[in-house]
Amino acid sequence: MNNNQYSLIEAFGNGYKKFGHSNLMGRVVGLMLSNNGALTIDEICEALDITKTPITQICGRLVDLEIIRRVWVKGQRKQHFEIADDVFVRASINQSKLYLDNLDIAERHLEKFLIAYKNAVGKEKQSLKLICTRLIIMKEYTLKLLAADKEFIKSWESEKEKLPDVDEYLNGR
Known part of the structure; x- marks a missing residue:
């Protein structure tokens, strides 16, 4: 493994940790991203100097999340894994x-608090109004965010087709 690949793997580990995942999960993704071809569990373990059990569990979770996929390699009995083609779209989804x-949290609780607000009086009503306002903001913000994400993912496929290849990118397009 060269220094650039090592640096990328570690950066993905740190990045995944910031998103609440394990550092090791990010390191597996970084390894898969920086590798040309499918890897076995043993090869992943060797590259990351980690035992088999956590790597097996993480690979299973990454398959569930559709970040990596299992692939069959002719003449091989061991499972192989490779990065998904649309890994960044999958991560966004x-x-x-x-x-x-x-x-869901906002909608479930907003309904209850609105009923309580409607029936409340005085200071209780004033207190419930603030909570309801916050839950309304949470709900509406999240609805807009989800709509924007959906629209972006929909438009990404056509945008992706317009990307320069590596040589064009290197030469400033």
């Missing part, structure tokens, strides 16, 4: 699922 959870 996975993040949007967390926003959906926030939307």
Whole structure:
């Protein structure tokens, strides 16, 4: 592994940690991104100097998240894994699922607090109004965010086609 690949792997580890995932999960993604071809669990373990059990668990989770995929390699019995073609779209969709959870929280609790607000008086009503306002903001913000994410993902495929190839990118397009 060269210094550039090592640096990328570590950067992905740190990045995934900031998103609440394990550093190791990010390192696996970084390794898969920087590798040409499919890797076995043993090869991933060797490259990252990690034991088999956590790598197996993380690869399973990354397959579930559709960040990597299992591939069959002719003449090989071991499972191989490679990065998904649309890895960044998948990561964005996975993040949007967390926003959906926030939307669910806002909607479920807003309904209850609105009923309580409607029936309250005095200081209790004043206190509930503030909570309802915050939940309305949470709900509406999340709805707009999800709509923007959906629109961006929809437009990305055509935008992706317009990207320069590596040589064009290197030469300033």
